[in-house]
Amino acid sequence: MVYITIGTKAQLIKMVCVMREGAHIGLNYNSILTGQHHETMEYIIKKFVLPEPNYVLSKGTDASTIKMAYQWCMKCLALGLTNSRSIFQNDRNGIVFVYVDTASTLLGGLLAKASGLKVGHVETALRSFNLLHPFPEELTCLATFQLCAYFFCPTERDAENINKYRGAKYVTGGNMLYYAVWFAVNAPMRLNCQVFSDEYGVVGIHRFQNIFNKKRLESIYDINTDVEYNFTLIFVLHRTTEHKLKQYGLYQRIENI
Numbered sequence: 001m002v003y004i005t006i007g008t009k010a011q012l013i014k015m016v017c018v019m020r021e022g023a024h025i026g027l028n029y030n031s032i033l034t035g036q037h038h039e040t041m042e043y044i045i046k047k048f049v050l051p052e053p054n055y056v057l058s059k060g061t062d063a064s065t066i067k068m069a070y071q072w073c074m075k076c077l078a079l080g081l082t083n084s085r086s087i088f089q090n091d092r093n094g095i096v097f098v099y100v101d102t103a104s105t106l107l108g109g110l111l112a113k114a115s116g117l118k119v120g121h122v123e124t125a126l127r128s129f130n131l132l133h134p135f136p137e138e139l140t141c142l143a144t145f146q147l148c149a150y151f152f153c154p155t156e157r158d159a160e161n162i163n164k165y166r167g168a169k170y171v172t173g174g175n176m177l178y179y180a181v182w183f184a185v186n187a188p189m190r191l192n193c194q195v196f197s198d199e200y201g202v203v204g205i206h207r208f209q210n211i212f213n214k215k216r217l218e219s220i221y222d223i224n225t226d227v228e229y230n231f232t233l234i235f236v237l238h239r240t241t242e243h244k245l246k247q248y249g250l251y252q253r254i255e256n257i
Contacts, residue, residue, distance in 0.1 A: 001028065001029070001030060001088075001089065001091050001093075001094040002022070002028070002029040002030070002094060002095055002097065003029065003030050003032055003088065003094060003095070003096045003097065003112070003117070004018070004019060004029055004031045004032065004096075004097045005034065005096055005097065005099075005104060005105075005107070005108030005111075005112075006031060006032065006034070006053075006099070006104065007033070007034040007035070007036035007037065007102050007103065007104020007105070007107070007108075008036050008037045008102050008104060009040060009041065009044060011099045011100070011102060011104065011105075012041060012044050012045070013048075013177075013180050014099065014100075014176040014177055014179075014180050015097075015099055015176070016048045016050065016183055017176070017179040017183050018097070018122065018176075019031065020048070020049075020050070020183070023051070030054040030055070030089075031050075031051070031053045031054055031055075032053065032054065032055045032056075032057065032087060032108070033053045033055070033057065034057045034058065034076050034104040034107055034108070035056060035057050035058030035059055035060065035072065035076065036062075036063060036069075036072065036102065036103060036104045037062050038058075038059060038060055038061060038062055039061065039062055039239065048183075048184075055087050057076045057079055057080055057087075058075055058076050058079065060072075061239070062238075062239040062240070063240075064239040064240040064242075064243040065243065066212075073103055076107055077107060077111075080107070080110075080111040080114075081111065081114060084111060084114060084115045085115075087111070087115075088112075088115045088117060091115075091117065092115075092116045092117070093117075094117045094118070095117065095118045095120050095149075095150070096108055096109070096111070096112035096117050096118070096119055096120065097120045097121075097122055098112075098119060098120070098144065099121075099122045099123060099176075100122070100123050100126070100137075100141075101126070101134075101138075101140045101141045102140065103140065105121075105140060105141075105144050106140050106143050106144050109121075109143075109144050109147040109148070110147065112147070113147050118149040118150065119144075119147045119148045119149055119150070120148065120149065120150035120151075120152065121144055121145070121148045121150070121151050121152065122152045122176070123152065123153075123176050124141075124144075124148070124151045124152055124153055124158070124162065125141075125151060125153045125154075125158040125159060125161040125162045126141070126158060126161075127141065127158075127161040127162075132209075133209060134207055134208070134209055135208055136208060137207075145162060145165045146165070148165070148167045149167050149168065150167055150168050150170065151165070151167055151169045151170065152170050152172050153169060153170065153171050153172065154171075154172055154173070154174060154175060155173070158171075159171055196232050196234075198231065198232065199230075199231040199232070200231055200232040200233065200234060201227065201231060201232070201233050201234070202234050202236060203224055203233050203234065203235050203236065204235075204238070205220055205238075205241050206238045206240065206241055211240060211241050211244045212244065214248045217244065217245070217248060217250065218248070218250065221250055221253060221254065235254060
């Protein structure tokens with residue numbers, strides 16, 4: 001059996017093509033939501049015509065603070081270890097796919113190894129070689145590498161980044177975000193959102209080192225303000241980003257851009 005562990009909205013969107021293609025070729029897989037992100041996950045699942053998740057580790061609001069993220073992580077780890085038999089159906093020969101570099105990536109890998117399953121890391125080996133940038137994503141990747149039996153790397157250069165790690169390496173030659181955009185454009189679905197006729201840009205700010213640093217967040221705001229003079233910007237506002245913008249007194253300024 002194949003298991004796909006998803007934690008965040010971005011992970012779900014980027015793994016859509018894998019899940020849809022798996023269903024298309026008759027691959028029997030189970031999807032597991034960790035609950036790292038909860039809001040809008042159901043909406044994304046319906047819009048991309050995906051089956052309902054087979055297991056949800058945690059339900060509630062998105063973890064928008066460090067304290068909430070820590071509590072969520074400990075809760076999921078405890079629940080995952082306690083209920084591993086029902087999550088993985090007593091399987092000992094399956095593979096658990098995890099994606100890139102979030103807390104859910106490492107969580108899925110740990111639960112898989114604890115249950116005797118193999119771990120496959122999708123879009124892996126994207127290294128910065130700086131432990132603090134991006135933080136904690138680089139550390140998450142390094143920890144996940146230790147758990148993996150299979151590495152699915154976008155390019156040959158990425159594969160070279162993990163030569164010292166044991167496990168089979170596969171070069172996919174693809175970019176998951178590109179495939180997700182392609183699928184969204186070509187899929188028979190309709191998204192209820194405003195599309196501007198003039199030129200516009202899409203902005204997403206969510207990296208830990210960006211939103212937990214007031215000076216850097218203000219700098220990003222200033223850059224976007226300059227860009228706004230040339231064309232419209234659409235902000236994709238994550239719950240954690242919204243929380244920090246309000247804490248730093250920047251939320252109202254963003255609304256006025």
